[in-house]
Amino acid sequence: MHDDEQHPTPRLVSFSLDPAQRRFERLVHQYQHRIYGFALYFLGRQMQAEDVTQEVLLKLWERLDQVDEERLLGWLLRVTRNACVDKVRKNKSYRKVVAQAPEDGLNDALGDDPTPEAEAEAADFQQHLTRALTRLAEPYRSIVILREVQDMKYEEISGAMDLPLNTVKVYLHRARKMLRSALHAELHGELDRELA
Amino acid sequence: MNTPAWPNNNDWMDDRLEAYLDDALPADERRVFEQRLQEEDEWSNELALARQIQDGLHTLPFPSCPPAVTQAVLAEVQHRRRMSFMTRVRAWLDAQFHSFWQPALAMSVLVLVVGSAVLFGRPPQQSNSAEVEQALAEVRWTLALLTEMGRETGTAVRSDVIEKRIVTPMQDALGFAPPRDTDTD
Numbered sequence: 001m002h003d004d005e006q007h008p009t010p011r012l013v014s015f016s017l018d019p020a021q022r023r024f025e026r027l028v029h030q031y032q033h034r035i036y037g038f039a040l041y042f043l044g045r046q047m048q049a050e051d052v053t054q055e056v057l058l059k060l061w062e063r064l065d066q067v068d069e070e071r072l073l074g075w076l077l078r079v080t081r082n083a084c085v086d087k088v089r090k091n092k093s094y095r096k097v098v099a100q101a102p103e104d105g106l107n108d109a110l111g112d113d114p115t116p117e118a119e120a121e122a123a124d125f126q127q128h129l130t131r132a133l134t135r136l137a138e139p140y141r142s143i144v145i146l147r148e149v150q151d152m153k154y155e156e157i158s159g160a161m162d163l164p165l166n167t168v169k170v171y172l173h174r175a176r177k178m179l180r181s182a183l184h185a186e187l188h189g190e191l192d193r194e195l196a
Numbered sequence: 197m198n199t200p201a202w203p204n205n206n207d208w209m210d211d212r213l214e215a216y217l218d219d220a221l222p223a224d225e226r227r228v229f230e231q232r233l234q235e236e237d238e239w240s241n242e243l244a245l246a247r248q249i250q251d252g253l254h255t256l257p258f259p260s261c262p263p264a265v266t267q268a269v270l271a272e273v274q275h276r277r278r279m280s281f282m283t284r285v286r287a288w289l290d291a292q293f294h295s296f297w298q299p300a301l302a303m304s305v306l307v308l309v310v311g312s313a314v315l316f317g318r319p320p321q322q323s324n325s326a327e328v329e330q331a332l333a334e335v336r337w338t339l340a341l342l343t344e345m346g347r348e349t350g351t352a353v354r355s356d357v358i359e360k361r362i363v364t365p366m367q368d369a370l371g372f373a374p375p376r377d378t379d380t381d
Binding site: 018021024025028029032033035036037040041050053054057058061125126129130133144148149150151173176177179180183184187 | 210211213214215242245246248249250252253254255256258259260261262264265266268269270272273274276277
């Protein structure tokens with residue numbers, strides 16, 4: 001599901017490139033979707049996710065000669081998460097951003113194709129789910145995105161989040177519980193509204 | 197076999213729900229958990245919700261980064277690369293200028309100034325006080341001569357031009373004839 005080969009991107013620069021640029025282009029193609037996906041689920045806003053992706057990729061270019069490719073994914077996700085947190089802080093309204101998400105941002109970016117009736121309920125649930133996800137506090141939100149959405153290993157998350165392995169497991173457990181609680185409240189609230 | 201603590205407590209169930217879903221509960225806790233699931237619909241519903249969340253998270257779309265984003269990044273990198281090259285060239289030129297061209301230029305200017313002075317400058321004048329004194333005496337004599345000549349010329353003009361051509365005709369016209377000096381020189 002999370003293989004970057006699912007998102008083939010045409011060669012972007014036609015003119016001749018030096019080895020550093022060729023390496024950079026290869027890394028961009030390899031990690032762009034992970035970075036963007038994380039930012040999008042974290043921020044819930046397509047434009048902001050695009051900004052963060054650009055920022056992170058340019059940081060990668062600046063540090064290219066220091067990059068250890070074996071640890072690159074963890075570094076990229078840590079930088080992405082920090083950029084997302086900064087973005088939220090700069091907006092000066094963490095709650096506002098969360099409250100706006102995700103109807104006019106995340107779902108548009110994910111592709112809101114017309115849904116057959118049989119899938120309508122599942123799509124509706126996913127909408128609730130993504131909204132609840134963007135309302136999770138940090139670091140729970142990042143951990144859920146990395147583990148459940150991006151399917152990363154605990155060790156990789158531990159590296160990316162700079163947290164002990166057991167802490168990641170405990171936080172993930174709490175995060176899932178929080179999500180369940182949030183969805184429980186939301187779904188029951190919706191049911192109550194429908195009955196009323 | 198130890199009986200798990202507080203198996204009838206809701207928090208106990210709540211804390212273990214995700215672990216049960218991951219099949220990570222110890223056998224004794226799992227047995228108690230399943231027993232309560234059978235007895236209480238509330239927990240079976242909660243388990244269904246937890247499972248739905250897990251499945252929902254795993255099937256969330258994995259968004260693609262828009263090509264425009266990466267294109268912008270690669271274009272920016274290309275621009276920075278070019279600017280970096282220009283900066284390096286400028287730095288090299290600066291270094292060359294400081295290490296070679298600047299002293300060379302200063303030396304050229306110096307050579308030009310000295311050469312111009314040698315080629316076009318006047319040789320220093322040797323002063324000779326005897327010659328100067330003689331020249332000054334000549335100048336004085338000349339001036340004195342000119343002065344004397346001027347004085348005599350002025351007198352001649354006065355007697356010749358003014359007396360004969362202006363004063364005498366006026367006296368004649370007015371009928372005024374002063375006694376003429378009969379004495380002639």
